[in-house]
Amino acid sequence: MKYDRTKDPQEHLTAFEARMNLEGAADAVRCRAFPVTLAGPAIKWFNALPNGAIASFHDISRRFMAQFTTRITKAKRPISLLGITQKQDESTRKYLDRFNDKCLMVDGLTDSVASLYLTNGLMNEDFRKHLTTKPVWTMHKIQNVAKDYINDEEVSQVVAANKRQHNHTQHGNSAPRHNPPPRENQRDHPKLTNTSRPPRIGKFSNYTPLTAPITEIYHQIAD
Numbered sequence: 131m132k133y134d135r136t137k138d139p140q141e142h143l144t145a146f147e148a149r150m151n152l153e154g155a156a157d158a159v160r161c162r163a164f165p166v167t168l169a170g171p172a173i174k175w176f177n178a179l180p181n182g183a184i185a186s187f188h189d190i191s192r193r194f195m196a197q198f199t200t201r202i203t204k205a206k207r208p209i210s211l212l213g214i215t216q217k218q219d220e221s222t223r224k225y226l227d228r229f230n231d232k233c234l235m236v237d238g239l240t241d242s243v244a245s246l247y248l249t250n251g252l253m254n255e256d257f258r259k260h261l262t263t264k265p266v267w268t269m270h271k272i273q274n275v276a277k278d279y280i281n282d283e284e285v286s287q288v289v290a291a292n293k294r295q296h297n298h299t300q301h302g303n304s305a306p307r308h309n310p311p312p313r314e315n316q317r318d319h320p321k322l323t324n325t326s327r328p329p330r331i332g333k334f335s336n337y338t339p340l341t342a343p344i345t346e347i348y349h350q351i352a353d
């Protein structure tokens with residue numbers, strides 16, 4: 131994780147010290163390891179420190195916080211949670227995740243205040259009614275109770291989606307068929323003939339007239 135002056139320096143310093151404590155690093159190791167976690171303007175600031183300005187990691191952390199103090203995230207007051215409400219198309223699961231993330235930024239937040247603001251922003255009516263049965267809830271208990279309502283909500287969403295898909299499929303199969311237009315009565319509408327076609331004639335159009343009686347011709351054929 132690199133620090134480049136765009137985030138809270140206190141968060142970076144706390145995470146670094148936690149890692150060093152876990153590994154049991156000595157003060158000299160911390161001094162050499164800390165510059166490795168800097169980037170951009172932060173590493174330029176560190177490299178510009180005068181020689182002899184650092185005698186211990188305490189000096190580094192003090193100078194580091196003083197240099198980037200304007201980047202420290204200002205703690206929010208509990209009243210800021212009043213504006214965290216569940217959106218129209220937001221699931222209960224996503225709303226709780228978003229609310230919990232905002233709670234981490236609030237100092238001095240108690241369970242009674244957090245549960246009050248969370249209930250105020252809920253749109254899940256069944257879950258909301260359940261939370262109003264007790265005057266005070268701890269956030270841990272709310273998370274446990276929320277599991278059942280989240281599961282019911284997600285199952286209902288799946289059932290509704292399947293029903294819409296089924297109705298859409300049926301609607302597609304029941305589309306009216308377009309029957310071909312009825313054939314017209316041939317008696318009422320006789321087939322038209324092509325009048326431009328020339329009349330059909332026999333194989334021969336001219337015949338030689340006979341010059342002898344036909345009986346004589348038969349006798350000649352028989353002979």
